Amino acid sequence: MTKIDYSNPTLKHTPLYNQSAEINARFTSFSGWEMPVQYNGITLEHQAVRNSAGMFDISHMGKFTLEGKNVISQLQNLVPSDLNRLQPHQAQYTVLLNQQAGIIDDIIIYHQGTDETDTEKVVIIVNAGTKDKDQTWLLEHLDPGTIKFRDLSADKVLIALQGPQATSYLESLVSVDLKPVKAFGHLETSIFGQPAFLARTGYTGEDGFEIMVDSTVGIELWQHLYNVGVIPCGLGCRDTLRLEAAMALYGQDISDTTSPLEAGLGWLVHLDTKGDFIGRKILEQQKTEGVQRKLVGLKTQGRNIARHGYSILSSGQVVGEVTSGTLSPTLGYPIALAYVPSELAKTGTVLDVEIRGKFYPTEVVKRPFYRSTKRGND
Known part of the structure; x- marks a missing residue:
């Protein structure tokens, strides 16, 4: 070649x-x-x-392995998901959180099992743009005396x-x-x-x-x-x-200033089945008081595509911003994700999106926009 x-x-x-x-x-x-x-x-x-x-x-994505004693229990403190549910050869999509419950990155944790010496082995796949930040965060919060960390990205x-x-x-x-x-x-x-x-x-x-x-x-x-x-x-x-499929893109739909409850990732937050973790207090407060904004799905008629950064309006006032948008090849109409005030996040709510100085109606719809009927072993 x-x-x-x-x-x-x-x-x-x-x-x-x-x-x-x-x-x-x-x-x-x-x-x-x-x-x-x-x-x-x-x-x-x-x-x-x-x-x-x-x-x-x-291949640009970050690839880490963690090996040692109590790897899962140490990771428990860094994510809102209950990793004790994981059996060997199972994985969990979850998020690393900062103290404000902002999302440092969305990751997948793969539990590879425990050997006869009680050594656990875990693979973590992270986003390319956050690899160095994630590695620093993990090394700051994991015990180097009990866990061997390897970066296999290259x-x-x-x-x-x-x-x-x-x-x-x-x-x-x-x-x-x-x-x-x-x-x-x-x-x-x-x-x-x-x-x-x-x-x-x-x-x-x-x-x-x-x-x-x-x-x-x-x-x-x-x-x-x-x-x-x-x-x-x-x-x-x-x-x-x-x-x-309404899957979030880090840096657009989620970031270190958005919480999983704001981003519609509440299914990753297991407050009832696990102990303390970074960001828990903020999530408990949001769970009790509700969040002020939510990430919603939007459907627009015609070929008027709501792109990243476009303004969302209600009654002529800017209330939010598009995080991702495209013309759906499968569905044939424009779809988008946007953060809007929680009171406007109900399915069926009609808002306006500003596209090149003009305003077009856009409707809040359920996510995902598309769900495969051909998927295998879910």
């Missing part, structure tokens, strides 16, 4: 960069990385994931294989039966004779797996999947897919 290097030297590149460049991907800057935004068109790639299978290079490739046919493409490469693996289940196996970590997780609203392997195996796996017909997908359709 001819080595291609079209790279921007000021940005970081994943081990799969050249594979994308060889098939003429269009690139963009994202969280300090030069990443594919699209290959053959956002709509085509979006529809491939909804109807068959697509693959994403998500050593591992991460490929998201997503869509109703994703499992059939992957199961031909492994010796284990993937059908019994439920959503947020994970396992260790091998691909091309090398160790592989597989998790039934994703950011598209469809069934699929995220696959973590060494770089050389990742390059071989990407090329194999491409050769057998899996559609390569970029950040463009990753955004439209996750927005249809």
